[in-house]
Amino acid sequence: MAIAFVPRRGLILLCHFDMARVPPEMRKTRRAVVVSPRSHNHRHGHGPGRCLVVPFSASPPPRPTPGDVPFPAGIYASLTVPTWAICAAVMSVSHDRLNRVIASGAGLDEILSPADMERIETGLLHVLGMALPRR
16 A cells, blocks of 8 residues: 655655566665655645655665665664665655555654765765765
8 A cells, every 4th residue: 555645754665666667777665765855745636746765775786886875784673684775776756656664563654864864865966976076
């Protein structure tokens, strides 16, 4: 079932990437973090809204870049194994692709810490070619 609420920035959700996928795009259902501000994530009339998400992967990147942000297991109940936020796969998705992460029979409402969101922002700046040059 799709979410029926406007997700907050930093919220970890499940995203169904397997709908109408074209390689090398992400596939299968995986955890993702909402990176767009709530003002962008609103519903569109009576239909679902959309938001920007960065997916997580439990597979280590073959050649890590600053756009691959590591997360150790257990710092969030939603991320139970070592995980990487794959900023190069940022995507605008419909709320119809999103669900809450379920743990111990209940839906989680986990928000990444400001420090972790900053790490993802740095990764996004890198993959979008917007990183500030070092002095």
